[in-house]
Amino acid sequence: MYLLSAAFWSVIRIFIAYFVSLLFGIVYGVLAAMNPRRERWMIPLLDVLQSVPILGFFPIAVSILVFLFRGQRIGLELAAIFLIFTSQVWNIAFGVYETVKTFPRDIAEMALSFGMNSNFLVKRIYVPALIPTIIYNSGVSLAVGWYFLMASEIITLGNVEIRLPGLGTAMMGYVAQGNLAGMLITVGTIVFINWCTQWFLFRPLIEWSDLFKFGAVGSAPEEPGIVAFLRNNIRWEKISQHLDRILSWGETLRKHQKILSSLRYVLYAALLGLFAYFLYWLLKPPYSPRLVEIPENLIATTFRVIVAVGLSILLSFPFVIKAIRASNTVKNIYTLAATMGSVPAVIFYPLIVRSVGREYMGVAAVLLLLTGSLWYTLFNMLKGALMIPSTIIEMANNFGVRGFLYYRTILIPAMLPSLITGTITAWGGAWNASMVAEEVNFGKEIFSIHGIGSLLLSATAQPKELLWVVLAMTLWIVFINTFFWKRWYNHAAEKYNFSE
Amino acid sequence: MALLELKEITKAYIEKGKYFSVIDEIDLVVKEGELVVIVGPSGSGKSTVVRIAAGLVSPTKGQVFYKGQPLPGPNPNASIVFQNFALIPWLTVQENIELVLEARGIPPRQRIRTALKYIDLVGLDSFEDAYPRELSGGMKQRVGFARALAVEPEILFMDEPFSSLDVLTAADLREEFLKLWTSGKLSIRSVVMVTHNIEEAILMSDRIVVLSARPSKVVGEIEVSLPRPRDTHSKEFESILDHLYALIVSSHISK
Numbered sequence: 001m002y003l004l005s006a007a008f009w010s011v012i013r014i015f016i017a018y019f020v021s022l023l024f025g026i027v028y029g030v031l032a033a034m035n036p037r038r039e040r041w042m043i044p045l046l047d048v049l050q051s052v053p054i055l056g057f058f059p060i061a062v063s064i065l066v067f068l069f070r071g072q073r074i075g076l077e078l079a080a081i082f083l084i085f086t087s088q089v090w091n092i093a094f095g096v097y098e099t100v101k102t103f104p105r106d107i108a109e110m111a112l113s114f115g116m117n118s119n120f121l122v123k124r125i126y127v128p129a130l131i132p133t134i135i136y137n138s139g140v141s142l143a144v145g146w147y148f149l150m151a152s153e154i155i156t157l158g159n160v161e162i163r164l165p166g167l168g169t170a171m172m173g174y175v176a177q178g179n180l181a182g183m184l185i186t187v188g189t190i191v192f193i194n195w196c197t198q199w200f201l202f203r204p205l206i207e208w209s210d211l212f213k214f215g216a217v218g219s220a221p222e223e224p225g226i227v228a229f230l231r232n233n234i235r236w237e238k239i240s241q242h243l244d245r246i247l248s249w250g251e252t253l254r255k256h257q258k259i260l261s262s263l264r265y266v267l268y269a270a271l272l273g274l275f276a277y278f279l280y281w282l283l284k285p286p287y288s289p290r291l292v293e294i295p296e297n298l299i300a301t302t303f304r305v306i307v308a309v310g311l312s313i314l315l316s317f318p319f320v321i322k323a324i325r326a327s328n329t330v331k332n333i334y335t336l337a338a339t340m341g342s343v344p345a346v347i348f349y350p351l352i353v354r355s356v357g358r359e360y361m362g363v364a365a366v367l368l369l370l371t372g373s374l375w376y377t378l379f380n381m382l383k384g385a386l387m388i389p390s391t392i393i394e395m396a397n398n399f400g401v402r403g404f405l406y407y408r409t410i411l412i413p414a415m416l417p418s419l420i421t422g423t424i425t426a427w428g429g430a431w432n433a434s435m436v437a438e439e440v441n442f443g444k445e446i447f448s449i450h451g452i453g454s455l456l457l458s459a460t461a462q463p464k465e466l467l468w469v470v471l472a473m474t475l476w477i478v479f480i481n482t483f484f485w486k487r488w489y490n491h492a493a494e495k496y497n498f499s500e
Numbered sequence: 501m502a503l504l505e506l507k508e509i510t511k512a513y514i515e516k517g518k519y520f521s522v523i524d525e526i527d528l529v530v531k532e533g534e535l536v537v538i539v540g541p542s543g544s545g546k547s548t549v550v551r552i553a554a555g556l557v558s559p560t561k562g563q564v565f566y567k568g569q570p571l572p573g574p575n576p577n578a579s580i581v582f583q584n585f586a587l588i589p590w591l592t593v594q595e596n597i598e599l600v601l602e603a604r605g606i607p608p609r610q611r612i613r614t615a616l617k618y619i620d621l622v623g624l625d626s627f628e629d630a631y632p633r634e635l636s637g638g639m640k641q642r643v644g645f646a647r648a649l650a651v652e653p654e655i656l657f658m659d660e661p662f663s664s665l666d667v668l669t670a671a672d673l674r675e676e677f678l679k680l681w682t683s684g685k686l687s688i689r690s691v692v693m694v695t696h697n698i699e700e701a702i703l704m705s706d707r708i709v710v711l712s713a714r715p716s717k718v719v720g721e722i723e724v725s726l727p728r729p730r731d732t733h734s735k736e737f738e739s740i741l742d743h744l745y746a747l748i749v750s751s752h753i754s755k
């Protein structure tokens with residue numbers, strides 16, 4: 001009974017966060033992709049938000065929300081939902097952006113030539129065309145959501161610990177008691193819930209989403225019951241009308257350019273002032289002596305993250321090859337991966353650390369990072385494998401391109417863009433996991449290894465030190481992203497693009 | 501009278517930091533009642549000319565005039581038939597056509613009526629509820645035609661409309677289109693078509709415009725005033741074929 005209500009609360013949290021992510025991700029992705037001026041700032045921002053370990057910001061967000069709601073439960077719930085949301089949304093937003101960006105040219109020209117305005121285009125063409133991407137990315141998002149759920153239900157504020165009812169709290173309780181049966185049942189519940197979502201919701205949806213793919217052939221897939229239900233029971237016409245009204249409201253607002261731009265300047269000025277004050281506060285001596293430890297710890301964590309990401313890529317390959325060989329197995333691999341990915345490895349972590357002991361905690365940490373990154377490479381690479389035009393695979397078969405040559409000349413180049421996207425997101429995931437991997441608190445005893453995550457945890461008591469650490473980490477990650485990943489990605493996107 | 505006029509149109513793209521002209525000062529006049537065919541080597545910019553003429557892409561230099569007025573954006577009196585059909589996969593045949601009517605602001609009742617009328621006209625009745633993926637290439641292009649005609653444009657652009665189809669299907673569809681075009685049942689006053697197929701060009705056109713390789717210029721024009729339906733084995737046809745062939749070859753050599 002206790003587990004049932006815990007499961008109920010956890011599911012509610014995850015799905016609320018997921019729906020908000022869905023809405024936000026679609027709006028963000030579409031807005032960014034449709035206007036180069038917006039794109040210039042929205043995509044770098046997205047990159048930063050996606051790759052920065054959100055868990056590092058959690059203490060800050062919690063304090064703000066708890067302050068706003070004066071410590072009522074709703075504030076804590078919102079904080080938890082917010083944390084889950086931040087783990088789910090970027091993946092969806094990025095997928096949406098990419099899909100709109102790589103939209104088939106002839107369809108876009110068709111829309112333009114028949115005089116479709118941008119509202120019409122978004123509502124009638126972009127949004128339906130996004131369905132496959134959204135459904136596909138939802139698998140990752142939900143899995144990642146469970147991962148973060150565990151971290152979000154137990155909230156530490158100063159020296160008070162608040163527990164929200166849910167599976168994460170339940171699990172921690174059992175771990176503390178050393179109740180193995182309880183742990184197993186909790187994990188079983190999580191797996192069962194995910195298996196149900198995958199099997200009854202996403203499997204039929206994935207099949208159905210084939211209808212929305214450009215260039216698909218063969219008979220049209222059947223409409224799943226849930227889609228028919230949603231279509232008949234929600235008054236889309238009304239929603240669409242409301243949407244139009246909001247959009248036209250935005251248009252009228254835009255007509256008042258002057259007011260808007262002066263408002264914008266006020267906003268800029270306020271932000272700038274705030275930022276200046278913040279800098280002043282941050283740079284004002286005295287400095288904590290621990291700041292000099294930042295570089296060394298950053299490098300230690302970076303090293304572990306690289307190992308984990310490398311392993312993720314290697315481990316994903318067999319699945320991808322299997323998926324290409326027999327494309328009918330993709331759905332099974334997908335369901336399996338989504339279910340497995342939802343098992344929150346974080347909760348086993350204390351047990352593992354305890355059993356391997358202090359000396360090998362580094363290895364255990366890499367393992368934990370792996371569970372935070374593997375799903376990203378796997379899902380993205382599976383998606384990339386599916387997108388390889390079948391004509392190219394047929395061509396390779398016809399000409400007997402096989403073995404090493406096949407991987408080197410066909411498979412890897414063809415998958416490179418999605419491989420890179422997977423690597424980048426996995427990189428973000430591994431960083432995130434680092435926030436919990438480097439220190440385990442067993443009550444009396446604390447196991448910890450060098451790294452930015454453990455440094456961050458030890459700094460939570462001092463806001464200024466905390467901010468320094470978070471900032472240094474953010475800048476470091478952004479630096480690597482812009483000077484390494486971005487370049488690689490652009491290069492690959494240019495060189496290996498199948499769509500002309 | 502000229503319905504459409506392209507004046508000294510140049511289009512350049514930036515590639516690796518350098519400007520590359522795709523088309524170079526092209527002049528083209530499409531008179532009312534005329535079917536103009538553009539031929540030229542692959543990559544010479546035929547599709548680009550069509551995009552510019554329809555107002556989808558703005559030229560780097562030069563101007564497009566429609567009925568004597570400069571064209572500021574997508575031409576609302578034009579529609580396009582695409583080589584790869586450009587159908588929306590999640591909409592049925594009828595919905596695909598209704599979609600563009602809806603975009604033009606036509607009320608629901610009339611949308612259905614018009615859509616059904618043009619589905620009939622292109623010989624797709626009983627396929628209203630099929631999805632594009634369930635249709636053969638030829639049928640898909642019929643939908644493409646029905647959609648382009650349904651908005652009742654004054655000028656129709658066709659970018660290699662038959663080149664994704666097998667020879668027989670293409671011949672069939674071509675003939676049907678010519679029948680509709682000569683019958684005067686359509687709202688269309690002029691047609692601009694791009695093709696790779698020289699025979700097809702002579703079969704259909706009133707006038708053929710030959711482009712050179714990139715950066716392309718107009719290397720010559722041929723009037724085709726044979727009576728329709730045309731016979732590919734007739735003497736006149738063959739002499740035009742030779743002439744056109746020579747023109748295309750010379751355009752390659754002069755490069």
Ligand SMILES: Nc1ncnc2c1ncn2[C@@H]1O[C@H](COP(=O)(O)OP(=O)(O)OP(=O)(O)O)[C@@H](O)[C@H]1O
Nearest residue numbers: 513514522540541542543544545546547548549714
């Ligand atoms: N958006 C673009 N950016 C850069 N280059 C472009 C772009 N669009 C077209 N080009 C280039 O312009 C040239 C002409 O393209 P276009 O599609 O008009 O040729 P085409 O004559 O229609 O070719 P085809 O016979 O293959 O259809 C090509 O070399 C192409 O690479």
Ligand SMILES: [Mg+2]
Nearest residue numbers: 546547548659
């Ligand atoms: Mg072309």
